[in-house]
Amino acid sequence: MxxxxxxxxxxxxxxxxxxxxxxxxxxxxxxxxxxxxxxxxxxxxxxxxxxxxxxxxxxxxxxxxxxxxxxxxxxxxxxxxSENAPVPPNFSPPQRGEDKVDWSRAIGRRFTGGDTPEKPQNWASFRYPFIYGQTDPTLFDHANWRLCALQALGQKDFTALTTDYYDQDDPRLVEFIARNTLPRRGIIARPEEILITLGAQNALWLAAQVLLTQRRMAAIEDPCYHALRDILTQSRCHLAPLPVDRDGLQPESIPPQTDVIFTTPSHQCPTTATMPMMRRHALLERARELDALIVEDDYEFEMSFLDAPSPALKSLDTDGRVIYVGSFSKSVFPGLRLGYLVGSESFIREARALRASVLRHPPGHIQRTAAYFLSLGHYDALIRRIREALRKRRAVMQDAIDQHGLKIAGQGAHGGSSFWMQAPKGIDTERLAAQLHHKGVLIEPGRQFFNGSGRPREFYRLAYSSIPVERIPEGVALIAGALK
Amino acid sequence: MxxxxxxxxxxxxxxxxxxxxxxxxxxxxxxxxxxxxxxxxxxxxxxxxxxxxxxxxxxxxxxxxxxxxxxxxxxxxxxxxSENAPVPPNFSPPQRGEDKVDWSRAIGRRFTGGDTPEKPQNWASFRYPFIYGQTDPTLFDHANWRLCALQALGQKDFTALTTDYYDQDDPRLVEFIARNTLPRRGIIARPEEILITLGAQNALWLAAQVLLTQRRMAAIEDPCYHALRDILTQSRCHLAPLPVDRDGLQPESIPPQTDVIFTTPSHQCPTTATMPMMRRHALLERARELDALIVEDDYEFEMSFLDAPSPALKSLDTDGRVIYVGSFSKSVFPGLRLGYLVGSESFIREARALRASVLRHPPGHIQRTAAYFLSLGHYDALIRRIREALRKRRAVMQDAIDQHGLKIAGQGAHGGSSFWMQAPKGIDTERLAAQLHHKGVLIEPGRQFFNGSGRPREFYRLAYSSIPVERIPEGVALIAGALK
CATH class of the missing domain: 1.10.10.10 (Winged helix-like DNA-binding domain superfamily/Winged helix DNA-binding domain)
Known part of the structure; x- marks a missing residue:
């Protein structure tokens, strides 16, 4: 060069x-x-x-x-x-002026120090990665994704690839979601009621910004997705963490002052509970009573392999009070960063304006690639393949867990990609994780999912979405060994 | 299907x-x-x-x-x-429950109604698109971008493509920016001082969130980039709009209470003024005096074809008080949505945490594609080609403007991609734009760039980044005709 x-x-x-x-x-x-x-x-x-x-x-x-x-x-x-020229020690910079800014004062708002834990970037180099939310390269349809990306890179799609959409989305992707993805969840929505986001994380963030202020109250599940709690903490709203039972969120526990209820009815995160139909109706009724909104994170519905997925809460909503969060990042691959919000037009309009201010729009090329991947049927085929693999892994894992007498704390009625586990009393799963780390086993300590000060330390999550099936028994044996 | x-x-x-x-x-x-x-x-x-x-x-x-x-x-x-089945009128939905939510109450914060104007999605179908900030398909290196994207889609890059980076960036892109892009602006930065963003818009937004609160004051240029004003208005900080002269922002006009100064020294947006070196030093001195920070939007520095670009303000900063915003979206294509922030580690750490909460990270595949495009030298070749084309167009446009006696209000010393124009007194350029619209001419009225209530209506922007050179004289003639 x-x-x-x-x-x-x-x-x-x-x-x-x-x-x-x-x-x-x-x-x-x-x-x-x-x-x-x-x-x-x-x-x-x-x-x-x-x-x-x-x-x-x-x-x-x-x-x-x-x-x-x-x-x-x-x-x-x-x-x-010259080939003999000195090489610097790992890109250290030359002498520069000293930083004379008092950053403790200059920074107006802090965003570090949330609950979301640091995760190992090198998870793929572990032999037993019971890690959640990454892609298994053996399951991903790399060839067809590449073909779709190529098609989206073609001359015909030049505009979709390069144009500044201002605040708009790729109409082809929106149309596919409206016509095919949402109807599978029982949802009918017009394009004006859909907003493409940078993954579910971005969708939850946008919803929180539009709906919450310092004077409003959000009800969340306890335990819940830690990144959601970080989002809500940053929004400075009042938080009501509500303990979940084996069927998920309990509608009667929602405080009367609640403005927005955040819930994961398909697969409660992290306990994997699926909310039964009766309770879904009760939850909608409770929201109506309080005139509260519901943000439904339709988490892992594609991974329902033990039973058909229930229709989304949003499909039962006749009042327009449910805001629906969907994602392709989990099912295609997380680095894709593509999700969507569905809600009343008044809400979507504000979320769209906010998104435009924050980032304008998700990159055109990835929107178009996803539209092709979905509409050519590759997405469905991928989901079927993932479900099949997860079904097998889950069975092997269940056997191993039973064999070693480990305790499952939660269990999704419809499948999913993880087990919510409980270690014997007195065991700190953060220490357990550190210990297993040395043996090439990655587990996820559960404390970070809980709210407040007295967070239980004995829970942990074991995902089987990225571990080869033949390594599961060995990995579980190592966990059982460390627990002894 | x-x-x-x-x-x-x-x-x-x-x-x-x-x-x-x-x-x-x-x-x-x-x-x-x-x-x-x-x-x-x-x-x-x-x-x-x-x-x-x-x-x-x-x-x-x-x-x-x-x-x-x-x-x-x-x-x-x-x-x-059936091929005879009824076709719905443009996807109207079936009867649904009526929306029972009072959205005027339910929405906690509004984000619509900002200054950023709606822009025509169909600009490419206009014969004389003097539109700013879109890609000219005749200049873009489509073939090589495609090859780079393909390489980034290869098996070897599978991890970069699919992995959830959590809060991290593609190390190859960051390294290229640190080693090649920033040194051209005279800036030395370590990887920890760089954050990849979804375009310059996202970088400005992140900086505003981290640095400003309701109790802080931001100084902005007047006129300035309307989307920046929207961002700052949403942050609810105090705003000090400072009139620019032919050399850009005037340091002595910055009020003593200012916490953060937003400026575009390379090419003032929209007047295209380039800040002379003397004034850059004075601006840094003023910031030091006030212990204020500077956010430098290094806008269009790549488009300097009339003169070599000056080093960035950041390169003169020995105190660490300049936060630098760069973008590939303008020079590669705006739909790419890729930019970066450079600043002290303490600042970047907070911006990274916020970005993680808002969207995690820009999609891995586009980061890797850009890294290839840059490191294989295609980016430089593209910039040279764009500069050459813009130089020619600018000359033709200058001739046409002179010939018709139109008035240029601002003029970048280093080139750029637009002229900042002034219509005769009493002309409302919003009406002018509407009138020209019917004749296939797209111009950008200037009012939206100004601050406050008495915004002048006689300014307008004429960009030549997306119009074929041979149509410029005709387009300018039509504008001159309409002005009469």
Whole structure:
């Protein structure tokens, strides 16, 4: 690669000759790791003309650098960073001015320090990754995704790929969701009632911003998805965490002052409980009583392999009070960052304006790729394949869990991709996780899902979405061993 | 396409026979546009088993629909939506429950009603699109972008494509920005000081959220980028709009209480003024005096074809008080939605936490594609090509403007992609735009860029980034004609 002449600027405050300034610029570039071995420097003519100085000054500087073995000359083809040039220790920068800003004062709002735990980036290198929410490369339909992406990259789709949509979405993706995805959940929606988001996370965030203020109250499930609690904490609304039972959220426990209820009826996160139809009706009734809204995170409904999925809460909603959150990130792959919000037009309009302000719109190319992947039927085929694999893994895992006498704390009626587990009293699953980490086993401690101060420490989550079926028995045995 | 059996649910509250319920479900699906002509219905056996009812009931319902010409039977291959089936008027939904939510109360915060104007989605169908910020398909390097996307879609990059990065970015893109992009602006930054964003819009939004509160004051340029003003208005901070002169923001006009200064020194938006070096130093000095931060939107620096770009304000900053906003969306294509923030680690840490909460991370695949496009040198080649084209267009446009005696109000010293124009006194450029719209000419009225109540109406922006050079004289002539 050639080093661009534009990386060179003269510093009017430089103490020294022009020649030494040029030498130093180049040497600093090499030392700081910006210029690398084998990269070609601008010609002396080019650099001199760019800086507006005489060519001989540049030639002298280059000659000096040659002598110091920073540079290497290959006759007529020019100057290169020498193969013997020093290599910086892992890209440490040159001396810079000291940071003189008092950041503790300058930062108006803090967003660090939430409940969402740090997760290992290198999870794929673990032998027993009982990790939740990542993609299993053996299940993903890589070839067809690639074909769809190629199609979306074609000349015909140029506009979809490159245009600034302002606040709009890809109409083809929206149409597919309206015509095919939502009807499977029993939901009828017009395009104006749908907003594409950057994953379910973004959908939940948008809903919270539009609906909540410091004077409003949100009811959440306890335990619940930690990132949701971070979102709500940042919105500074009042929070009512409501303990869930084996059927999920208990409608009668919702406090009368509640404005918005956040719930995961398909698969309660993390306990995997599926809310029975009776309770769904009771929940809607309770919301009507309180004139509250419901944000339904229709979490993992695609992973219903033990039983047919129930229609979404939103499909039973005749008042327009349910806001529905769907996602393709879980079922296609999480790096896709594609989800959607469904709700009344008045709500979607505000969420769309907010999204436009925050990020305009999800990238056009990924929207179009997803539209092809969905409409060509690859999505359904992928879901079927994932369900089949998860069904098998779940059976193997259930056997292993039974065999070792481990305790399941929750169990989704319709499948899912994880078990919610309970360790014997007195066991801190964060320590357990650290211990298992050394043995190549990744588990997820449960404390972070709970609310408040006295969070129980004995729960943990074991997902089987990314672990090969044949490693499950061994992995569970290692967990059982560590628990003893 | 086959209609999935999963779109069918029985409604326990349905008044009527099972058979009529099935008939109605299908007819509604067709009438609502969810099922379309030629689509295949689930087999009677499949649908019966899915709904848990007898097959004869389904067969009778289908037969009825055949008679009514909703369906069509093709012998053994099953039932299809008939080619004579009614087509709904542009996807209007079936009767639903009435919306019983009082949205004026339920919405906690409004985000609609900002200054950012609605822009025509169909700009490409105009003959004279003097529109700003879209991609010219004749300049974009479609073939190489496609190749890079393909490479990023390869098996080797599977992890980059699919993984949930949590709060992280693609390290290859970050490294390229640190090593190549920033040094061209005179900036040295470590990876921890860089955050990838969904375009410059997202970067500005994140900075505003982290730095501003209701008790803080932001200084902005007047006129300025309307979307920035929307962002700041939503953050509810105090706003000090400061009139710009031909050199941009005037440092001495910044009020003492200012906490954050938002500025576009490379090309002031929309007047295209480039801030001279002397004033950059004065601006930094003023910020130091006030202990204020500066958010530098390094707007259009790549489009400097009249003169070499000046180093960024950030490169002169020894205190760490400049936060730098860069973007690839303008120079590659706006639908890409990829930009970055550069600032002190303490700031980037908070912005990263907020981004994680809002959307986690920009999609992995587009990050990796951009990393390839940049590192293979295609980006530089593209920029050179765009510059060359813009240089020519600008010259032609300048001639046409001079010829018709139109008045230029601002002029970037370094090029850019637009002229900031001033119509004769008394002309309302919003009306002018509406009038020209009918003649196939798109111009951008200037009022929306200004702050406050008495916004001048005689300014307008003429961009030449998306109009073919040969149409410029005709387009300018039409504008001149309308002004008379």
């Amino acid at each position: 050639a080093i661009s002449v534009e990386t060179f600027f003269l510093n009017p405050q430089f103490q020294g000759t022009l020649q030494s300034q040029i030498q130093q610029m180049i040497a600093e570039g090499i030392l700081s790791g910006r210029f690398r071995r084998g990269e070609r420097l601008p010609s002396t003519r080019k650099l001199a003309s760019h800086l507006g100085i005489s060519r001989i000054t540049v030639t002298l500087a280059y000659t000096e650098l040659l002598a110091n073995d920073y540079l290497d000359s290959r006759g007529r083809s020019g100057y290169y960073v | 086959a209609i999935s059996v999963e779109t069918f649910f029985l409604n326990p509250q349905f008044q009527g026979t099972l058979q009529s319920q099935i008939q109605q479900m299908i007819a509604e699906g067709i009438l609502s546009g969810r099922f379309r002509r030629g689509e295949r219905l689930p087999s009677t056996r499949k649908l019966a088993s899915h709904l848990g009812i007898s097959r004869i009931t389904v067969t009778l319902a289908y037969t009825e629909l055949l008679a009514n010409d909703y369906l069509d039977s093709r012998g053994r291959s099953g039932y299809y939506v």
